[in-house]
Amino acid sequence: MPTVLWFRRDLRLSDHPALVAAVTQARADDDEVLALYVTDPVLWRVAGPPRLAYLAATLEALDEALGGRLVVRHGDPVEVVPAVAREVGARHVHVTAAxxxxxxxxDEAVAAALARAGAELVPTGSPYAVxxxxxxxxxxxxxxxxxxxxRAWLAHGWHAPAPRPRSVPWAALASQGVPRPPAGDVRLPPAGEAAHRARWHRFLEGGLAGYADRRDRPDLEGTSSMSIPLKWGELHPRTLLADLAAVPVGGRGEPAREDVDGYRSELAWREFHADVLWHRPGSRTRSLRDVVPEDAWDxxxxxxARFDAWAEGRTGYPLVDAGMRxxxxxxxxxxxxxxxxxxxxxxxLHLPWQRGAALFMERLVDGDVPQNQLNWQWVAGTGRDAAPYFRVFNPVVQGEKFDPDGDYVRRWVPELREVSGRAVHRPWDLGLVAPEGYPAPVVxxxxxxxxxLADHARARA
Ligand SMILES: Cc1cc2nc3c(=O)[nH]c(=O)nc-3n(C[C@H](O)[C@H](O)[C@H](O)COP(=O)(O)OP(=O)(O)OC[C@H]3O[C@@H](n4cnc5c(N)ncnc54)[C@H](O)[C@@H]3O)c2cc1C
Incomplete structure (x- = not known):
């Protein structure tokens, strides 16, 4: 009987422990591996068009890597997964643990439904190094x-990347096909394991040196863009960590120790947030700490109207508007x-973080529950080890510091393209030459x- 490998947010073939487990099982049974993806209407409904279009593109890439053998079925996994297991007579469904x-x-519900069908859900590995x-x-x-x-994460360490199984006997079964939602007017990055592996290698060779200095500069391409493949599991963080450990440091043109350590530390933030959410599932929607009274929110x-101005990039604060655009x-x-x-x-704008987090989840291709919700909580001062509430970012000073020549703002805010240099961060100082079409500050x-700060002081009192 074939073994099922149910792909979810592990859309790759390398460094994939659940795939290794499925192949081992199939070899023991002298049979094939069925590659399954289920489009769950619940998840499909909450994701915005860019995320869905990206998911479709990466599923296409996976299907191609599988020689056209990806079986896509639509519906509630609690019904679909046991139905597929029954259809092919599988007794094991392998997954990367959620x-x-x-x-x-x-997964608890699917495991119970599979047990009723005489099959077992077998989790191996997770989307994290630890x-x-x-x-x-x-x-x-x-x-x-x-x-x-x-510190504990580094001391614990992680396994070496799992070797990619050589020839996998992929089973054939009727597929309902990958849906093709339009991306709207969003320009999506190339999707799939191979595209991101190439991008990662380009970063290792050309971007990691200087990362510690450049990572805060939105005007430079100073970061790796790996949040997208990490979100969808097109690459596993263990792969990145193993490559980082092998990078020569300190020589001419090579990354410095702080570049490598700094990058590893960012991956540790990703793991920290996943750990916080594991222990505190309620932090997806609820503040871990209250830092202002309930009546502080507008x-x-x-x-x-102010929320809409923010969402559309029309606040009149150039760095904010550039980011939203x-x-x-x-x-x-x-x-x-x-x-x-x-x-x-x-x-x-005195709006609750949950409102902004929901918009980010809809629009970000890397939108990821633990990273998004807990980073919002970090900024809002309500999370674990968060920025203190009284630290309020000044959008103008931040712009002058991290986009010193104004290039980032000019790239995304066409109304300000004619303003040269850092003056772009203070359009209200341009007097008579104030750019046409660009709004005055909303607040x-x-x-x-x-x-x-007064709201915060009230809460503390
Ligand atoms: C309000 C807010 C919302 C966010 N929402 C998300 C989200 O939905 N999904 C997401 O993956 N990241 C989110 N982040 C974290 C961070 O902004 C992105 O991971 C980062 O911009 C991705 O770009 P990069 O891969 O080029 O980063 P790099 O600088 O190249 O970093 C390498 C990797 O480290 C991890 N990383 C870097 N910064 C953080 C961080 N602050 N928290 C956790 N992991 C980090 C990411 O996996 C990233 O790919 C959010 C941050 C904030 C402040």
Missing amino acids: TEPFGRRR APGRLATGAGEEFKVFTPFR SGPDAD QMRTVGWMHNRVRMVTASFLVKD DHARERERA
């Missing part, structure tokens, strides 16, 4: 602070600008900062 609240609940929930403090508790987590038509155009935004735009929503940052 670690987020939705996936954990779904599985969420594995590490504990000396007192046996969950980590609440990043630095000791990172609501009503004016608040909605970058996300709308390419489905991705630089990390520094994600921090500034998120802070602006929470502390300048006064200095005043809103005072209000945010």
Whole structure:
């Protein structure tokens, strides 16, 4: 009888422990591996067009790598997965373990349904180097602070990448085909394992040297863009960590130690957030700490209009608008600008972080529940080891510091293209030559900062 490998957010063939487990099982049974993907209408409904279009593109790439043998079925996995197992007479369905609240609940239900059908759900590995929930403090508790987590994570270490099985006997079965949702007007990056592996190698060769200095600069291509393949599992973080460990450092033209350590540390943040969500599934929607009173949040038509201005990149603050337009155009935004735009929503517009997080999840191609929700909580000051609430990003100063010549703003805000240099960050100072079509600031940052701090002081009192 064939073994089923049910792909979810592990859309690759290299360094894939669940694939290795499925192939081992199939060889023991002297049979084939059935590659299955289920388009779950629940997940399909909440994702915005760019994410769906990207998912479709990466599924196409996976199907091609499988020689056209990817079996796509539509429907609730609790029904579809046991039905497929029954159809082919499989007794084992291999998966990469899900670690987020939705996936954990779904897998429990699928495992129970499979058991009723006389089959077993077999989880192997996770989308992380160290599985969420594995590490504990000396007192046996969950980590609440990043630095000791990172220390424990580095000390724990991880397996070497799993070898790619040589010839896999993929089973054939009728497929309903990959759906083809349009991306709207978003320019998507190339999808699939091979495309991202090539991009990663380009980064290792040309981008890692200087990463520590350049990673905060949205005007330079200073980061790796690996958040997209890590989200969809087109690459596993263990692969990246193994490659990083092999990079020669310190020589001429080579990355410095702090470039490599800095990059590894960013991957540790990804693992920390997954660990926090594992222990606190409620943090997907609820603040881990209350830092302002409930009545501090604005609501009503004016608040909605300000939210729309933010979402459309019309706040009149150039760095905020550039970031929101970058996300709308390419489905991705630089990390520094994600921090500034998120802070602006929470502390300048006094809107709850959950509202912004929902829009990011809809529009980001790398939109990922643990990373998105807990980074929003970090900015809002409500999360684990978060930025203190009283630290309010000044969008103008941030622009002058991290986009010093204004190139990033000019790239994404065409109304400001004629303004040269860093003056682009203060269009209100241009006097009579104020650019036509660019809005005046929707709020006064200095005043809103005072209000945010007063709200915080009320909560503390
Ligand atoms: C408000 C907000 C929302 C965010 N939403 C998401 C999201 O939905 N999905 C997502 O993957 N990242 C999210 N991030 C984190 C970060 O912005 C992106 O991972 C990063 O911009 C991706 O670009 P890169 O791959 O070029 O990063 P690089 O600088 O090349 O970093 C390498 C990798 O490290 C990890 N990493 C880097 N920064 C962070 C961070 N702050 N938190 C966790 N992991 C990090 C990512 O996996 C990234 O691919 C968010 C950050 C903020 C402030």
